[in-house]
Amino acid sequence: MEKLSLGAIYGQVNKLQPGKPCTKAHATVFVIISIKRRPPDYTIIGCCYTTFCFVKVKENNLALTTLYSLESTLAQRKEELSAPQEGKPSWTKHLLLDDKLLCSKIREEADEFCRILEENEDESRTVSEMADVLYHEMVLLTCRGLKFEEVLEVLRRRFSQSGVEEKNSRKAKMSSDE
Ligand SMILES: N=c1c2ncn([C@@H]3O[C@H](COP(=O)(O)OP(=O)(O)OP(=O)(O)O)[C@@H](O)[C@H]3O)c2ncn1[C@@H]1O[C@H](COP(=O)(O)O)[C@@H](O)[C@H]1O
Numbered sequence: 097m098e099k100l101s102l103g104a105i106y107g108q109v110n111k112l113q114p115g116k117p118c119t120k121a122h123a124t125v126f127v128i129i130s131i132k133r134r135p136p137d138y139t140i141i142g143c144c145y146t147t148f149c150f151v152k153v154k155e156n157n158l159a160l161t162t163l164y165s166l167e168s169t170l171a172q173r174k175e176e177l178s179a180p181q182e183g184k185p186s187w188t189k190h191l192l193l194d195d196k197l198l199c200s201k202i203r204e205e206a207d208e209f210c211r212i213l214e215e216n217e218d219e220s221r222t223v224s225e226m227a228d229v230l231y232h233e234m235v236l237l238t239c240r241g242l243k244f245e246e247v248l249e250v251l252r253r254r255f256s257q258s259g260v261e262e263k264n265s266r267k268a269k270m271s272s273d274e
Contacts, residue, residue, distance in 0.1 A: 163244055166231070170238040191235045198236060205229045 174192055176183040183189075191198040205228045212222050237244060254262075 163234075166234060167238070167244050170235055174238055188235055188238075191232070192239055195239070198232070198239065202229070202232045202236060205232050 170188055173183070173186050173188040176186075177189060177192060191201065205225065209222075209225045209229050211217070212225055234244065237247070
């Protein structure tokens, strides 16, 4: 397999741009792009028209460590629920014990997040509110016994198709079913 310099990778990525799975931003995460045959430990990230794009993903350690560490804390809080005398008071436990409270917090935090845009609030409020949304949504995921990796897997599968294409394909399928 041909090994490319970073500059050459950017060049390849730009060439693949029409299918949109790759951008320059992705190129900082992906180390090598291979066309046609997938090397053993490489991941398909998408199809650019007629060409499949195989990449090796270099972990974004800080982002993943943060999310997995939060996920692990939330799972620990869930475990502590079976031995209520253990552990400190916890907001996560309140949420895990009360579906209604959890759903109302997710809706409230999502609404606060939207108001940032509507009311043109500053960057620090934006990232802080996004963190609130993400935390509360991850509690729901923990509640259902699901892993964040499963969400990331869905996002990766969507790399190869635009949202507009996906919506149109659903509409076409619905009308052919009628
Ligand atoms: N990331 C969070 C996190 N983000 C937000 N919150 C809590 O979510 C709650 C949101 O409630 P409110 O809406 O009343 O708070 P608010 O939005 O600041 O209130 P307003 O000013 O907007 O009305 C607050 O108590 C926050 O502290 C969080 N609570 C916990 N975590 C993480 O979960 C871990 C476990 O937390 P505990 O379960 O509490 O031990 C922590 O160590 C953190 O890593």
